[in-house]
Amino acid sequence: MSSKTVSRAAVVALALGNTAVNAFWRLECPGSIGLARIDPLMDFDGLSGHVHALKGGSAFSAKSTADDLLKSKCTSCGVKQDKSAYWAPPLYFQGDDGTLTVVPEKPPFKAYYELNAGKTSDGKEQTIEAFPNGFQMIAGDNLRRNTTLSGPDPDESGFKGPYTDKSNDEREQLAIGFNCMNYGLNGGQKKEEPTLYRHHLPEKSWIDANCPDGIRLELQFPSCWNGNIDGGESHKSHVAYPEWINGGDCPAGFNRRFPQLMYETIVATDQFVGKGGKYVLGNGDPTGYGYHGDFISAWDEGVLDRAVAECTDQSGEMKSCHVFEFTEDSSSCTIESMPDELKDEKTEGPMSSLPGGCEIQSGPERATKGKGASGSSSGGKSAGGSSPENKSKAESPAVNKESSSSPVADAPADPVAESKPEGGVFAEKEDKHEEKVDEKAAEYVAPQAPTTTSAPAEAPVADNAGNAIRTDIYTSNGIVYENLVVVKEVTVTEGAKAKRTPEAEHVKRHGHRHEHVKRHGHGGRRLR
Numbered sequence: 429m430s431s432k433t434v435s436r437a438a439v440v441a442l443a444l445g446n447t448a449v450n451a452f453w454r455l456e457c458p459g460s461i462g463l464a465r466i467d468p469l470m471d472f473d474g475l476s477g478h479v480h481a482l483k484g485g486s487a488f489s490a491k492s493t494a495d496d497l498l499k500s501k502c503t504s505c506g507v508k509q510d511k512s513a514y515w516a517p518p519l520y521f522q523g524d525d526g527t528l529t530v531v532p533e534k535p536p537f538k539a540y541y542e543l544n545a546g547k548t549s550d551g552k553e554q555t556i557e558a559f560p561n562g563f564q565m566i567a568g569d570n571l572r573r574n575t576t577l578s579g580p581d582p583d584e585s586g587f588k589g590p591y592t593d594k595s596n597d598e599r600e601q602l603a604i605g606f607n608c609m610n611y612g613l614n615g616g617q618k619k620e621e622p623t624l625y626r627h628h629l630p631e632k633s634w635i636d637a638n639c640p641d642g643i644r645l646e647l648q649f650p651s652c653w654n655g656n657i658d659g660g661e662s663h664k665s666h667v668a669y670p671e672w673i674n675g676g677d678c679p680a681g682f683n684r685r686f687p688q689l690m691y692e693t694i695v696a697t698d699q700f701v702g703k704g705g706k707y708v709l710g711n712g713d714p715t716g717y718g719y720h721g722d723f724i725s726a727w728d729e730g731v732l733d734r735a736v737a738e739c740t741d742q743s744g745e746m747k748s749c750h751v752f753e754f755t756e757d758s759s760s761c762t763i764e765s766m767p768d769e770l771k772d773e774k775t776e777g778p779m780s781s782l783p784g785g786c787e788i789q790s791g792p793e794r795a796t797k798g799k800g801a802s803g804s805s806s807g808g809k810s811a812g813g814s815s816p817e818n819k820s821k822a823e824s825p826a827v828n829k830e831s832s833s834s835p836v837a838d839a840p841a842d843p844v845a846e847s848k849p850e851g852g853v854f855a856e857k858e859d860k861h862e863e864k865v866d867e868k869a870a871e872y873v874a875p876q877a878p879t880t881t882s883a884p885a886e887a888p889v890a891d892n893a894g895n896a897i898r899t900d901i902y903t904s905n906g907i908v909y910e911n912l913v914v915v916k917e918v919t920v921t922e923g924a925k926a927k928r929t930p931e932a933e934h935v936k937r938h939g940h941r942h943e944h945v946k947r948h949g950h951g952g953r954r955l956r
Contacts, residue, residue, distance in 0.1 A: 450742070461484065464766065472490065478786045520777070607626065624646055649667075689723060
């Protein structure tokens with residue numbers, strides 16, 4: 429056994445004057461209410477074409493509304509007053525024999541609520557509002573199987589924002605992450621991957637060789653809003669990404685601002701090391717480009733409004749928010765009513781096909797919307813109240829039904845798809861779905877920004893606990909940023925299976941978010 433000191437940098441966000449502090453909290457969901465083909469947004473009152481991991485209020489169903497969710501008997505998440513619904517496809521392992529098994533999650537699932545302020549396109553300061561109950565949206569593109577981004581994923585030389593020249597579709601592609609988890613990175617000499625670093629699912633052999641603690645699936649939602657409760661048939665046209673993906677200014681027509689929602693799910697790919705096969709998402713996507721997630725807001729009256737205004741702690745700990753009441757055993761919460769057709773459906777495996785017979789489609793063409801790829805063939809009305817036809821057809825009939833990959837090899841470079849079609853197939857269709865307008869939009873008056881602490885004139889050498897402190901200064905897009913960095917020394921004993929101290933666990937779990945803040949600059953102090 430040997431012992432060494434591991435350094436981790438925790439970035440402390442600063443603000444000047446009355447500029448809003450970039451606070452956030454992690455809504456932790458220790459449990460899941462189910463694994464089922466239910467999706468009230470895309471397949472209202474029907475069966476979804478693919479399976480989802482379901483989090484949140486137990487009254488979730490194929491026709492859930494916020495009113496239904498608020499009547500939930502329990503929630504799988506840690507805050508009692510939140511009965512919102514959070515769902516996304518799980519990850520499966522497909523062995524060389526074709527057998528599929530769900531990759532277990534490493535709880536808790538986390539839904540970040542990030543209070544990232546910005547301005548409108550004409551330069552007006554925005555105040556962050558709470559999601560109104562009944563608000564719903566989707567992030568990501570279920571049918572995407574390639575990327576329109578130029579070049580491979582960004583390297584560790586620095587964050588590439590702001591993406592002022594990118595379309596919202598391209599920003600959506602940048603808002604997906606597959607983070608390689610490795611908690612023993614040579615005593616801190618090798619940097620951990622930042623959030624949203626990699627925008628595709630790596631090959632299994634690469635994951636086996638480089639990610640001993642699993643993979644973290646990441647999905648950032650838009651935060652710029654046009655005032656509509658829903659976004660039509662796509663459930664996306666009412667929202668847009670800001671220029672930094674997770675912060676910055678909003679585009680024209682989206683003048684209002686929500687907390688930036690982000691999903692994180694760590695999956696135990698380490699349980700499949702050395703086994704021949706590949707990974708595929710529950711929607712039949714082995715590339716990762718089609719990762720997506722859904723959200724319906726359902727908070728007890730006034731709670732989220734108070735949390736947005738008052739819970740400006742920068743630690744990310746949900747228990748630091750005095751507005752919240754916490755659940756005692758959310759891991760035991762399950763869905764109250766499973767559709768009869770799904771009660772006996774296998775969703776965890778081993779099984780010969782994905783739930784619902786969802787076909788595995790590798791691209792590079794967009795996936796077809798036939799058996800299992802997306803909504804049910806019968807269509808249905810949306811949870812927002814209108815009744816759109818489910819009229820999306822496949823742009824291309826070509827389907828690559830790749831069944832398995834080669835056995836594990838030595839660690840190759842992380843591959844990205846070589847074929848990258850230009851633009852056309854990813855163009856959004858005309859959205860003829862009627863949008864539901866927020867009744868309060870016309871009379872909206874921006875609330876007062878929460879009181880925040882001003883930044884000190886100079887960074888001290890050490891804090892009260894004796895931790896070393898330094899100031900990092902860097903320039904991006906002509907703006908100089910200053911970050912106050914606290915370096916804590918954590919001793920970790922290494923062996924065949926290193927045991928982590930409670931403090932090391934905390935650093936392990938939360939260090940990536942600090943790096944995320946540092947690299948993106950939104951948590952730093954802008955030096956004018």
